[in-house]
Amino acid sequence: MSAYEQWQAANNRYLAAQLASLRDRMGRLAGADTAVVQTAPAAEVSATPPRDSRLRRLFRRDAHACDTPSSTPSPAVSSAPAVHEAISDDAEVTPALVVLAQRLGLSDFERDLLLLCAAMELDTRIALLCARAQHDASKPYPTFALAMALFDQPAWDAMSPERPLRYWRLIEISQLSAQPLVGSALRADERIVSYLKGANYLDDRVAPLLNPLPDQPVGLPASQGAAADTILRRLHAAPASAVPIVQLLGADAPSKQLVAAHVAAALDVRIYRIGADGIPGVLADQETLLRLWQRECALLPLALYIDALDTDRLGAAGVALQRALARFGGLVFLDVREPWPGLDRATLPIDIAKPTPAEQRQLWLDAIGEEHAQAASRPAVHFDFDATTIRNAAGATLALARDDPAQLPALLWAQCLACARPVLDQLAQPVEAKARWDDLELPAAEKSLLRQIADQVEHRGTVYDDWGFRAQMNRGLGISVLFSGESGTGKTMAAEVIANELGLLLYRIDLSAVVNKYIGETEKNLRRLFDAAEGGGAILLFDEADALFGKRGEVKDSHDRYSNIEVNYLLQRMEAFRGLAILATNMKSALDHAFLRRLRFIVRFPFPGVVEREAIWRKALPAAIDTGVIDFARLARFNLTGASIHSIALNAAFLAARARMPLGMPMLLDAARCEFRKLEKPVNETDFRWLERAENGT
Numbered sequence: 001m002s003a004y005e006q007w008q009a010a011n012n013r014y015l016a017a018q019l020a021s022l023r024d025r026m027g028r029l030a031g032a033d034t035a036v037v038q039t040a041p042a043a044e045v046s047a048t049p050p051r052d053s054r055l056r057r058l059f060r061r062d063a064h065a066c067d068t069p070s071s072t073p074s075p076a077v078s079s080a081p082a083v084h085e086a087i088s089d090d091a092e093v094t095p096a097l098v099v100l101a102q103r104l105g106l107s108d109f110e111r112d113l114l115l116l117c118a119a120m121e122l123d124t125r126i127a128l129l130c131a132r133a134q135h136d137a138s139k140p141y142p143t144f145a146l147a148m149a150l151f152d153q154p155a156w157d158a159m160s161p162e163r164p165l166r167y168w169r170l171i172e173i174s175q176l177s178a179q180p181l182v183g184s185a186l187r188a189d190e191r192i193v194s195y196l197k198g199a200n201y202l203d204d205r206v207a208p209l210l211n212p213l214p215d216q217p218v219g220l221p222a223s224q225g226a227a228a229d230t231i232l233r234r235l236h237a238a239p240a241s242a243v244p245i246v247q248l249l250g251a252d253a254p255s256k257q258l259v260a261a262h263v264a265a266a267l268d269v270r271i272y273r274i275g276a277d278g279i280p281g282v283l284a285d286q287e288t289l290l291r292l293w294q295r296e297c298a299l300l301p302l303a304l305y306i307d308a309l310d311t312d313r314l315g316a317a318g319v320a321l322q323r324a325l326a327r328f329g330g331l332v333f334l335d336v337r338e339p340w341p342g343l344d345r346a347t348l349p350i351d352i353a354k355p356t357p358a359e360q361r362q363l364w365l366d367a368i369g370e371e372h373a374q375a376a377s378r379p380a381v382h383f384d385f386d387a388t389t390i391r392n393a394a395g396a397t398l399a400l401a402r403d404d405p406a407q408l409p410a411l412l413w414a415q416c417l418a419c420a421r422p423v424l425d426q427l428a429q430p431v432e433a434k435a436r437w438d439d440l441e442l443p444a445a446e447k448s449l450l451r452q453i454a455d456q457v458e459h460r461g462t463v464y465d466d467w468g469f470r471a472q473m474n475r476g477l478g479i480s481v482l483f484s485g486e487s488g489t490g491k492t493m494a495a496e497v498i499a500n501e502l503g504l505l506l507y508r509i510d511l512s513a514v515v516n517k518y519i520g521e522t523e524k525n526l527r528r529l530f531d532a533a534e535g536g537g538a539i540l541l542f543d544e545a546d547a548l549f550g551k552r553g554e555v556k557d558s559h560d561r562y563s564n565i566e567v568n569y570l571l572q573r574m575e576a577f578r579g580l581a582i583l584a585t586n587m588k589s590a591l592d593h594a595f596l597r598r599l600r601f602i603v604r605f606p607f608p609g610v611v612e613r614e615a616i617w618r619k620a621l622p623a624a625i626d627t628g629v630i631d632f633a634r635l636a637r638f639n640l641t642g643a644s645i646h647s648i649a650l651n652a653a654f655l656a657a658r659a660r661m662p663l664g665m666p667m668l669l670d671a672a673r674c675e676f677r678k679l680e681k682p683v684n685e686t687d688f689r690w691l692e693r694a695e696n697g698t
Contacts, residue, residue: 007093008198014095015196018115019123025150030132096196103298104164112151113158116142117171117188118196145182168295169288195299202272202300206292210272213305216261221355221363221387224255228262234348235267235331244346245325245332247339251531253309254386256352260305260333269301269331276308281320290327297330305333310528313340354386354535357465363387367394368412375409379416381461382504382537384578393419417505420536427529428507431492431541433499439619440490440497441612441642442605449603450494453481454501456600457580478577480598482545484588485605488643491584494603495541498580505538523569530577537579545583546590571595608642616642620649621663625656628664638672638687644679648672665690 001009101111119126120142127140134146148154157163159181165171170192175184191203202210220228231246238244246263248256257273264271280286296302306325311318325332326344334340339349355363361380367390368376379385385393393415400415401408421430440447456463456479464470464477483491492508499506514525533540574581575598583599585591596602608616614636621627640648651671656663669688676683 003093010093011095011198015097015122018097019119019126022112022115022119023123023125023129026126026129026133029150030129030135096198100192100195100299104168104170104295106164107155107158109147109151109153109155110158110163110165113142113144113147113186114165114170114188114192115196116147116150117186118193121188121193122197139183139185141185141187143183143186148182167291168298169291200300203292203296206289206296209278209289210274213257213261213264213271213273216258216265216388218387218391220258220262221359223356223359224259224352224387225262227350227352228259228266230350231259231263231348232266235263238346242346243331244348245334245343247334247336247347247349249336249339249349249351250353251309251337251527252352252354252386252535253307253335254388255354256333256335257305258386258388259352260303263333264303264331267301267303267331269303271303271305271333273305273307276306276311276317276321279306279317279320279324281316286320286324290324294327294329303331303333304328305335307335308340309335309337310524311336354384357381357461357470360385360390361465363390364394367391368398368408372408375412377461378409379412382457382502383416383420384535384537385416385419389419413503416537417503420532420538421505423532424505424507424536424538427525427532428509428540431496431499431506431508433496433506435493435496436500437497440494441608441615441619442490442494446603446605449601450498453479453580453601453603454498457498457502457504478574479580479600480574480577481580481582482588482591482596482599482602483582483584483605484602485586486607486641487586488641489605489607490642491605492541492543493642494605495539495582495584498582499539502539504580505536506541507533507538508541508543526570526573530573533581534578540579540581542581542583545585546587571598574598610636613638613640613642613645616645617649620646625653626662628662630663630668631665634665635668635672638676639681640672640675644675648675651675 097111097115100106100114106114116126120130126142130142130146131137131140133150134143144159147158148156158165161167166173170189172187172189173181173184174187175181191201194201219225235243235246246260248260250256261271280289293302293304306321306328308318308321311321313319313322322340322343325334334347339347354360357380360383361377364376364380365373379393393412397408397412397415400411424430437447440450442450460477460479464473470477483494485491495506509529514522514529529540532538574595583591614632617632617635621630648668648671651674652663652667655667655670659667669690673683673688
């Protein structure tokens with residue numbers, strides 16, 4: 001028989017003896033023989049053993065359910081040891097009722113009163129005895145008046161809202177409007193009755209608001225392990241009555257959850273997560289949640305992880321959370337970006353970041369295996385993933401590559417892109433990168449700059465980490481590039497070429513989704529965008545960048561002041577960004593000079609000359625299209641950008657498809673005339689006339 005089964009048998013015997021004594025007392029009070037009632041007591045029925053064998057220690061006399069009890073216990077709650085010892089199979093155990101009375105500070109009379117209420121669920125004879133003992137057939141239920149007459153040393157204050165029975169919601173009172181309190185029906189809370197029988201589970205009024213953090217069977221990276229050790233040292237050093245709230249600072253929630261889970265495992269407590277918006281704003285509902293959670297911390301080894309990463313401290317959810325923080329029992333982790341000062345409970349702020357680049361490289365290597373060292377090193381350079389994402393991506397890749405190990409590098413890269421894309425898709429527009437180097441028609445100097453940009457992104461791991469430049473730099477680890485030139489000169493195509501060359505995702509920033517008229521919202525959107533891009537290794541393309549990065553103006557009113565704050569934030573965030581950000585504009589002069597100074601490269605996209613335009617015309621017509629004689633030299637004389645040339649070629653192709661004829665010069669010239677009119681350029685009809693004899697050479 002296991003230790004729990006032994007305890008369960010002893011607990012059932014204890015309850016049976018207590019119920020027998022209770023029936024005897026009630027029988028003597030009623031002046032009746034209890035033997036006339038033949039129904040078997042429910043206390044002789046075993047409760048279902050808890051699924052977690054660790055719950056054995058919950059019923060040890062000298063152990064507390066949580067290593068870190070509430071810093072603000074009710075005055076009615078007796079103190080308990082802050083740190084419990086592991087329980088062995090032969091450890092001394094105590095009946096659940098006695099443990100409950102010790103942990104929640106019940107007096108002997110209050111304990112007996114709770115047993116009387118619970119007996120209604122445990123023994124079917126109690127209802128009849130209640131009616132007989134009260135000499136009232138309409139009262140087959142316990143009352144406070146019955147308890148006062150039944151038990152020794154009765155205390156009137158047991159029914160006070162400040163005493164444990166009502167403070168911890170151990171009993172429920174059904175008081176009708178005109179009924180006195182002492183005569184009202186009392187009922188034991190369902191959760192408490194189950195606890196007395198040895199079935200210890202999270203209260204179902206609290207459970208729907210919480211999600212358990214998954215167990216973390218693997219170790220932490222060194223940097224995060226050091227943070228977890230610091231937290232543990234501070235918790236062990238803190239007095240039991242003043243356990244601090246652990247404020248986990250930073251932008252990476254998965255890493256913070258990983259650290260919190262390891263701390264909870266070291267303390268042998270279960271950790272549950274709740275969102276800040278899950279804290280009720282209505283005071284009555286919030287009070288119920290707080291009381292129940294404090295009670296659960298006394299009955300179970302629990303810790304709470306509150307997700308307030310994107311919570312506005314001054315908003316409704318933030319205010320409700322701050323009001324509740326001081327009274328949450330047990331160990332509390334608060335997930336925020338920056339410290340929340342002025343809380344009514346001691347705090348321990350500690351920064352939690354993603355694993356360092358060197359640690360990420362080792363995580364990839366450990367997950368993929370030494371035989372795939374080359375494939376494991378590339379994701380560490382371009383992606384900034386947390387430890388859990390790395391292990392999950394590596395595991396999925398190994399499963400896919402089981403039949404063809406040679407495909408592992410390509411599958412691993414595709415898996416990394418798949419991990420990065422969902423977050424970014426909510427913030428920006430993905431651009432499918434199809435263009436290649438041969439599609440660009442630029443002067444040699446500009447093309448060389450573009451190749452340098454791609455090379456710096458590809459080899460930044462070697463320069464920053466292997467050669468030690470990262471240790472000397474705090475900012476400027478990313479690459480900020482400006483593409484300037486008239487609309488249609490190839491700026492977006494160049495961004496596609498770089499993304500295609502590197503195999504990275506390219507996202508165009510939608511200004512309507514970023515810029516917000518409400519104060520502070522633009523900065524919040526940009527912060528989320530940069531954080532997501534940094535983690536996923538994506539290339540950001542800010543089209544029409546002058547709308548976001550314009551010059552700071554003179555402050556004439558509050559709108560000007562906050563507009564300048566947004567520009568200042570952009571300048572700082574761009575400098576701290578560790579990825580590739582491309583800004584495209586046809587108004588370079590409108591950009592702030594302080595921003596231009598921070599750029600790594602400025603690439604000018606000139607208006608294409610005749611030679612470049614002819615090359616663009618030749619590439620604009622796919623090889624699969626059926627064409628007649630095309631005079632590319634004549635077409636190149638039209639003063640147009642590459643974007644206009646591609647638009648003309650596409651419109652002419654539709655004209656040919658409608659006419660069911662090969663694409664010829666008349667169609668191209670007709671489409672060119674329409675393009676000139678669209679651009680409001682002067683149209684000379686002789687430039688758009690095509691004579692058949694010229695084509696035939698006659």
